[in-house]
Amino acid sequence: MTRPTPKEIKAMADVAGVPVDAEVATRMANSIGPAFEGFAAIAGTLPFDLEPATFLLVQAAEVAK
Numbered sequence: 001m002t003r004p005t006p007k008e009i010k011a012m013a014d015v016a017g018v019p020v021d022a023e024v025a026t027r028m029a030n031s032i033g034p035a036f037e038g039f040a041a042i043a044g045t046l047p048f049d050l051e052p053a054t055f056l057l058v059q060a061a062e063v064a065k
Helices: 008-015 022-042 052-062
Strands: none
Touching: 008 052
């Protein structure tokens, strides 16, 4: 988990359909950067079941049972 750069944020926003200019991307990077630095010490150590991206997959599997 690394601190995102303004270039990465702009690319992600463009893909998401919410284009932002370079100044806004820079402000976003500066705003969320400290959160990434704060979690750097535990990055990759959380149990997989706490990963939010898998929520829908787990929810669907429980419904299918």
